[in-house]
Amino acid sequence: MKQSTLELKRNRRKVVAGQTGRDYFDFIVDGKSLIEILEPSDLIGCLGWGCPEIEKHTIAQLLAKELPEPESGRVPIYICPECGDLGCGAVTARICEESESYIWSDFAFENNYEGTVELYSEIGPFAFDKAAYSKVLKKRETEIVA
Template sequence: MGTSDQLKLVVLRRIGCGNPAKKERYTFDFVVNGQSLFAVTGASNFDLSGCLSVPQREPELALRLNGELAQRLTSAVPCGGSHRVALYICPECGDLACGAITALVSRSEGVVHWSDFAYENGADRETKLSKVGPFAFDWTSYMTEIDQACVG
């Protein structure tokens, strides 16, 4: 197999405040080849958070949501198939209507691909993020990284 991209999940903190009310959140940033996708996609400009919660900081949310979200990034992607996944979401409600950074996640034998990054909000036409990706991750390393982050 050729060279693959390296994925690391790194804690991403959203600082809370009272005016306007904003929840403090601890989620994961997706860092590819040492570069933060939170920064590269401009997710901070939309006040978004990672889709996966940090189990040690947000145990209830992680328990309730991480399994399903991690599955959308991993085993729910059929070999030879693809679907869009929200990587960065509204930190208050997680609703796509508030805006999200999404990617097309596809899988082939031993490799998972992230491509076609976009900002979506369900109302306006999606904004393609053409300077981001595509990425190809070794399936085993990818699964290990996501599993370790979700379990803690």
């Protein structure tokens, strides 16, 4: 499988009247914004805007060190920009740690009351070099102010 690159890039939610503006980190895969590829409704990246404890937990899930919360076994990567609750819906991906890679696959839109609502079968899988991927997420983890 071809190796992909992962970067985190600051982004700002495009808002309309009554919505909360949010700065967050977008996932850039092979130089392209993953949110733009997925084209979900109004969602933002799971990093860069929540409380430090939740963000550290999210990073642990992205590193496959903690179990994902949805029963599907997928990790939320784009979430509700108002509250971050899975009940509002999220884009999720299965994240597997292998000997030399992290693999993102089985992208879906899901929530915690209907389960998987829509599969993104045309997206991924993406294989990231383990060392480079870990470096990106660990760098973000050190930036989190407790």
